[in-house]
Amino acid sequence: AQTVTQSQPEMSVQEAETVTLSCTYDTSENNYYLFWYKQPPSRQMILVIRQEAYKQQNATENRFSVNFQKAAKSFSLKISDSQLGDTAMYFCASTSKTSYDKVIFGPGTSLSVIP
């Protein structure tokens, strides 16, 4: 079965510092999509950032950026200038081998931003 792996169940970072969350995935496809979703405590999941695999350039969204290593099947998320509101579960996800519509999620990394 296709899997997305997040090897860091929990992480913490001091406010204003930078943190990197790791993610690896498996796929035999040449094109696919990768995502980082954020799920704050007791709140809805929202998209943080999205990457199309055929694009070499790493996606960025304000303080959030990714390091996409296609050959290594690695997709890490860097959060710069961490803020208290960044405290959340972060899920890495990939479109499936069979469909661009079906998304496979990793187990998540719980990030705590410490004041």
Added chain:
Amino acid sequence: DTGVSQNPRHKITKRGQNVTFRCDPISEHNRLYWYRQTLGQGPEFLTYFQNEAQLEKSRLLSDRFSAERPKGSFSTLEIQRTEQGDSAMYLCASSLELAGGEQYFGPGTRLTVT
């Protein structure tokens, strides 16, 4: 439109009872997804619709589970003869018909089977 809504937010039921959850997607979204999320895990895909057509079902979706989207708008997920293992958060999401498009999630329905 204020986003994806789900009702009820919480449901406690006794083992063996049937439950039904409702999801109202963002109005212009023609794709609708159901996921199950257990504590400490990421969402697991259950099924999805494009308009009223159910396009894919996960093997997780046993014959006790059925989902419908009769008019291509809201969707219902029914679980018959609930078991304790069905206790989880059931998430609904919707999206535009776009390859690899962003999914917008609802707040979820937390099911507890006693």
